[in-house]
Amino acid sequence: MGHRKYELYSMDWDLKEELRDCLVAAAPYGGPIALLRNPWRKEKAASVRPVLEIYSASGMPLASLLWKSGPVVSLGWSAEEELLCVQEDGVVLVYGLHGDFRRHFSMGNEVLQNRVLDARIFHTEFGSGVAILTGAHRFTLSANVGDLKLRRMPEVPGLQSAPSCWTTLCQDRVAHILLAVGPDLYLLDHAACSSVTPPGLAPGVSSFLQMAVSFTYRHLALFTDTGYIWMGTTSLKEKLCEFNCNIRAPPKQMVWCSRPRSKERAVVVAWERRLMVVGDAPESIQFVLDEDSYLVPELDGVRIFSRSTHEFLHEVPVASEEIFKIASMAPGALLLEAQKEYEKESQKADEYLREIQELGQLTQAVQQCIEAAGHEHRPDMQKSLLRAASFGKCFLDRFPPDSFVRMCQDLRVLNAVRDYHIGIPLTYSQYKQLTIQVLLDRLVLRRLYPLAIQICEYLRLPEVQGVSRILAHWACYKVQQKDVSDEDVARAINQKLGDTPGVSYSDIAARAYGCGRTELAIKLLEYEPRSGEQVPLLLKMKRSKLALSKAIESGDTDLVFTVLLHLKNELNRGDFFMTLRNQPMALSLYRQFCKYQELETLKDLYNQDDNHQELGSFHIRASYAAEERIEGRVAALQTAADAFYKAKNEFAAKATEDQMRLLRLQRRLEDELGGRFLDLSLHDTVTTLILGGHNKRAEQLARDFRIPDKRLWWLKLTALADLEDWEELEKFSKSKKSPIGYLPFVEICMKQHNKYEAKKYTSRVGPEQKVKALLLVGDVAQAADVAIEHRNEAELSLVLSHCTGATDGATADKIQRARAQAQKK
């Protein structure tokens, strides 16, 4: 079985306590280590307040704080690298990487009453969960502390004492609990408790002392009181292997040590002074532990740290094994040798190279070296492997360079973060699993902004995902520095961020506001180019009027409307109106809304502005849209007229008063004459009267409303012609001299196809229109005479154009003659 262990760091942390006296939590992916001296276990030191200390994986102190809250049962890191401290009373306190208190939450009343006996922090694809075993031997869990939903698990029948061991599993996206009571195993899901039996478990087990679930929740290991280890799938459907280590003492820790996609199964078991790697091989690998050690399961191995060292134990990757196996003839191994010989300027280089080439394995060799380089921790090893790869590449025609380039880049990043100052000992596999984005987040979390930015620039990440994001985080951190003045912070941030794309000043401002720095927030918002983004925060900060102007600036009417409604609730009506008054855009928007939804408010708005003109219009509209009764309509009109007078719009006022008179009159006409008069225009009212034969009334009305003569004549003319009351029409035409001339009479008669009547009027048509009139009644000959008499060229042409066919032949000739004569002169 190929496992190897190498040192990550020699720890120079100055531990005051022994690890065994502390609650310890180390985050996966090379994460930080938290230590809390556990005074509550020993009665004697209860008076001394313990210290919570946080270190990087390399032992650099990150935070140290005096623990002032209640007794802690368990510590654990969330996926976001937040430290969760589970107190005995079920309250979970959340701290940041730098010991900054974030928030707290409770695991519920039941937990509070029965106290916490034991707790586990676990990770699922949704986030980080907390599982609690209470004093009443019941389990409560929350699968995601970011979205806290407490689930109380079903009771385990007959459970009288704490289980000998337990763990959380995650299957089909649901969190379960597996617990061992004596020789029995129970699986708890949120609905039921079921008894389970691992297949192929050796007989004679009377209790389980330890259990371990693999990093990916796929495998389970059970350690029994007989010193026997069962390894199988988490579903408990399949046994993978077993091992008998013949040690009956309960191990301190047991964790899986496997590599993704590897067929090898291995579990690392730790006792006080002994470390054992067991798998399906008959022999185990044993290490002696010189000091108190702690195991941290990782995706592809196990980290082991103690007072003085921090090591990594893992299964040797295939590529590395092939290359470094003693006397290996693998292509990678040969290539590495070739390169070494080449450097020594030995001709052996050529021999090795030929050997690989003869087998046609050079491509494979290069790939092997590149891959193996990724798994090496020491830069000199990485270099020599990469050098070998590069050397081999020279002899290949078409080897795509990207895998080599990418590996160089990745290793450069990895070496940078592995540096003990940074202290993130990521392996290549972990790094790929974590992704560069998350790694950058973690650097940001450690406030390592310059390094993060360097990495972004080195990898040429797009600004929005890379540099901008980091700068924004930096700014959010910066605003929390309370000892720096608002001006300085704002300036510093703006200097650094400028208008980098993708930086949201409003987010930074929101953070500033979160720290109670409203003034700073407002200053920062000034840098936000998208005014729409400023609005929500301004509203939150109760700067509604500023929010309004920003919303207007944004051009987004919906945003303006949102602010308006906010203002409406926040201010009293008077102030609200005053605010609107200074913002015409918002005012028109609100008016539009009121027009449909709140007519009364609209009126108030006009009133407030002393906008009498609009107020008048408002009441006019009301007079025919809202009011039904005639009295109401007249009253509305009266109000309108008053408003128009105030607006110094006498015209409108008078027109409105006329309309009031007309309405009343129309009402009377309806009462007295029947028929429909209401809502007719004045013109139509008079017409209706004439058509109804009420000439007297019509004339009275015309006089009352001072209808101009011209209009009255047109009106009567049209009405009488419609009635075909030719007698009355003639009488009318003779009543006095027509103000509209007599051509309209001719026209209207012709329109009714009454040539006889039309002819009556042609003689009275004035000389200018005589030709037109004569042509209308079809008297072409006479028209020609008149035109000739007038000596008017235009009239002559007009008549000529009316000369059709033989009948008018003579007339046409006459005109032509007249024309010729005129030209002679």
Added chain:
Amino acid sequence: MAFPHRPDAPELPDFSMLKRLARDQLIYLLEQLPGKKDLFIEADLMSPLDRIANVSILKQHEVDKLYKVESKPAVSSSEQLCFLVRPRIKNMRYIANLVNADKLAGRTRKYKVIFSPQKFYACEMVLEEEGIYGDVSCDEWAFSLLPLDVDLLSMELPEFFRDYFLEGDQRWINTVAQALHLLSTLYGPFPNCYGIGRCAKMSYELWRKLEDEEDGETKGRRPEIGHIFLLDRGSVDFGPEVTSSDKSLKVLLNAEDKVFNEIRNEHFSNVFGFLSQKARNLQAQYDRRRGMDIKQMKNFVSQELKGLKQEHRLLSLHIGACESIMKKKTKQDFQELIKTEHALLEGFNIRESTSYIEEHIDRQVSPIESLRLMCLLSITENGLIPKDYRSLKTQYLQSYGPEHLLTFSNLRRAGLLTEQAPGDTLTAVESKVSKLVTDKAAGKITDAFSSLAKRSNFRAISKKLNLIPRVDGEYDLKVPRDMAYVFSGAYVPLSCRIIEQVLERRSWQGLDEVVRLLNCSELAFTDMTREDKASSESLRLILVVFLGGCTFSEISALRFLGREKGYRFIFLTTAVTNSARLMEAMSEVKA
């Protein structure tokens, strides 16, 4: 296209993609409500919808029955109701009534509201106030660009004009910005931008903001369209003494539509007679034209009227109208109207024209026509003299009803029908002078007159830009020589002239005086910051954006300009409009 372009004219981008996008999104939205459902459609959306997805497509996606959203409630038995509406408050009320009626009856159904082109917070507010916010699900159908023709995109938002220019409501600006953003994502980037007017500027800035937020998307792409030109229909503030340019134009344009047919009748009456004969023959076929799109109609007309060449394309759009006008009135009436319009345009015989308008009103010829003439008078004369202003309004109210008091208030606010400020009474003198000048056509006095005439912005602009070309002899319509051909050589649309001038100069430089007269000194902008990757072909492809609507005359004039100069214009308008529609938008009607 039925008429030839210069061989080097660039190809138009393919806008059918916009239709496909809209259709796919609509189908996606419909499928969000699986199962059979009844679809309630707002009347305004029916014809645009029809161009995007016909009934059979709707049926394929389990739309059972179609209803029109109108004042009376519809009886639908479906378990799922889907509403496709514009974001208007009255629609929300309609939906609320329906849902609340169901609630009273103890009935539970699924309701989905699809807002097109976007939803507004105010609408959601109303749904909330009506207590049904939780009962309906809301979605947006971001369908804002309807290709009406190969070179014409319409947003189909006729209310844009009233909302923005009358009510000062800016909510559609965002929609415009979104539409521009979509266009630039699909066909952009646009290297050169010009604009004039407040609304244009706001739309432009909002659009740029959108582009910046999503930066990088269009970067490095070769521009397909070289220039974008934003024009707003009220490029000036609404004030009592300021006449807004482009709106004035619109009235003029349409006044001129008829001038096109009638003016210089010595020359044109034959054509007109022929046309009206032709039109009558075609009437039967024209009745079918509702079902046709513009392109079909265009082909149709151009084939039928081959001998009359391209100007008849425009004429064909008006032929129906002319027909009906011919039927309604005697030919004489119509000629009078045209004469008056022309007189107003050139600024002579003001008194006579005013009497003509008065008679027009007295005889109740047509409320919209009367209003249009009044506006034309006001715009060309920079406001009515107080006496006329009062008397015409009084006459109008007597003829057409008192509610038009509000119409006048609207028109005044929009600057379309105003009273001359006391200092401006000089116009009376002017008009006398002008009468003299025009009648005797004395060139020397013209200059003196023009300096006097500066009081009227319209006259000054018209002079400055030579909008009313002085033509010696007859204007041969068969061989158009400038954009004025759309109005028989009588008038060049201002918007088109401005575009021509700016394109020539590649900026507003040298047009300061015009810009000042338009009251847009701070609102004219040029942005040529884009990297100069534009090919010479793309530089001749120009997107013209009309905020507030444009007329077919403007489109035709620019198409002509394009043919002359080897440009291709693409038109994006909030709606295709004309003077009657404009007047209707301003009119107050009894509910």
